[in-house]
Amino acid sequence: MTTIKGPGAAETFDGSGLRIAIVHARWNTAIIENLVAGAKKSLFAAGVKEENITIQTVPGSYELPIGVQRLYAASQVQASNTGEGISATDLLSSTTDLSKTPTASAPKKPFDAIIAIGVLIKGATMHFEYIADAVSHGLMRVQLDTGVPVIFGLLTVLTEEQGLERAGLGSSGMHNHGEDWGSAAVELGVKRQD
Numbered sequence: 001m002t003t004i005k006g007p008g009a010a011e012t013f014d015g016s017g018l019r020i021a022i023v024h025a026r027w028n029t030a031i032i033e034n035l036v037a038g039a040k041k042s043l044f045a046a047g048v049k050e051e052n053i054t055i056q057t058v059p060g061s062y063e064l065p066i067g068v069q070r071l072y073a074a075s076q077v078q079a080s081n082t083g084e085g086i087s088a089t090d091l092l093s094s095t096t097d098l099s100k101t102p103t104a105s106a107p108k109k110p111f112d113a114i115i116a117i118g119v120l121i122k123g124a125t126m127h128f129e130y131i132a133d134a135v136s137h138g139l140m141r142v143q144l145d146t147g148v149p150v151i152f153g154l155l156t157v158l159t160e161e162q163g164l165e166r167a168g169l170g171s172s173g174m175h176n177h178g179e180d181w182g183s184a185a186v187e188l189g190v191k192r193q194d
Ligand SMILES: O=c1[nH]c(NC[C@H](O)[C@H](O)[C@H](O)CO)c([N+](=O)[O-])c(=O)[nH]1
Pocket: 025, 026, 027, 028, 059, 060, 061, 062, 063, 118, 119, 120, 121, 122, 123, 127, 131
């Protein structure tokens, strides 16, 4: 099947063994919430188990690269704690004493893929351009430095309506881009295991 916009149909991938994280910003949450829901819909459709999906938030899109990098590092520490890991939230806390391995149950492996979601809406200044550029380069650097696939879920839109459209909330019936990101996370996560 040939497409012009959006990814063409790919083979289906079994996500039942994957551990996925979603890191999302807390700006423009009316749009963000639907993007996250779309990503989760695709993860579930591929068999990813709810207990293997971790969701963390950061203040804004500019914090996505550091949020993704720290969460992945935390999941690596978790994996090295011989299965007695601790929650990713606790691992990110500066007050957690990692020398004591809490007994909270947690998945035993690092994340197979991380979806970074943010919505940048152009304002009257150049702020939008600087954040968009920094975040896109930052997320690419994190994925290449760590080797963990980081799905680029940053909407850079000129109007609120464009953002709503791309979250499947507009009047044009455009699909929810979050669904594409969930599918991409499963594909890259499975391929990373090959
Ligand atoms: O996620 C966003 N953050 C935004 N700014 C906050 C930024 O991401 C940082 O959180 C902030 O600069 C503190 O570092 C936005 N705007 O400024 O318009 C925006 O539209 N979206």
